[in-house]
Amino acid sequence: MSRIAYLTGAVLFTALLPSSAAAEWRERFKESFGWPPTLTVDHVLVQTSLYTRHFNPDPEHTDQQRLISIEAHTPDRWHVGGARFKNSFNQDSVYVYAGKSFPLWQPNATFELRGKLTAGLLHGYRGEYRDKIPFNHYEIAPAAMPAIGIRWHHVESDLIIFGKAGMMLTAGVRF
Numbered sequence: 001m002s003r004i005a006y007l008t009g010a011v012l013f014t015a016l017l018p019s020s021a022a023a024e025w026r027e028r029f030k031e032s033f034g035w036p037p038t039l040t041v042d043h044v045l046v047q048t049s050l051y052t053r054h055f056n057p058d059p060e061h062t063d064q065q066r067l068i069s070i071e072a073h074t075p076d077r078w079h080v081g082g083a084r085f086k087n088s089f090n091q092d093s094v095y096v097y098a099g100k101s102f103p104l105w106q107p108n109a110t111f112e113l114r115g116k117l118t119a120g121l122l123h124g125y126r127g128e129y130r131d132k133i134p135f136n137h138y139e140i141a142p143a144a145m146p147a148i149g150i151r152w153h154h155v156e157s158d159l160i161i162f163g164k165a166g167m168m169l170t171a172g173v174r175f
Helices: 003-016 021-031 127-132
Strands: 043-054 066-072 078-086 092-108 111-125 140-152 155-162 165-175
Touching: 043 078, 043 155, 066 165, 092 140
Parallel strands: none
Antiparallel strands: 043 066, 043 165, 066 078, 078 092, 092 111, 111 140, 140 155, 155 165
């Protein structure tokens, strides 16, 4: 059964089931999605940007994001984090988010290929650039960013797609 179908079924039927059946559904939900997350920090990841590329370059764009981010990861692959960077128009910006990583391939304990999705709030597109991102009416906009990444021992790297605008390559160290 697909995870989306399972999620929908779990939410709808849990309310209708006797308490023992509801407890069983909650346990299956926890096994499938790791929710609710364990409130224990497994490791911290600190990253910076290495390379940025806009899909449709504009003379006003900068590809020097000077990103610094920090994420706290749980044992069940959930994480919360924040990033400070220069946006495409060289304005100081902040992204505060939560997310989850999904293992794609892990041949051993020291190497991993993974998918990652974060969602949160983005602040920093101001003035004449305020409308360059959707839903930025109060200079704070919702954002979701998918990524694919690798880990080798304590070194990690992500290729992050930021909407239709571009992509960024990051690298960092986990502690």
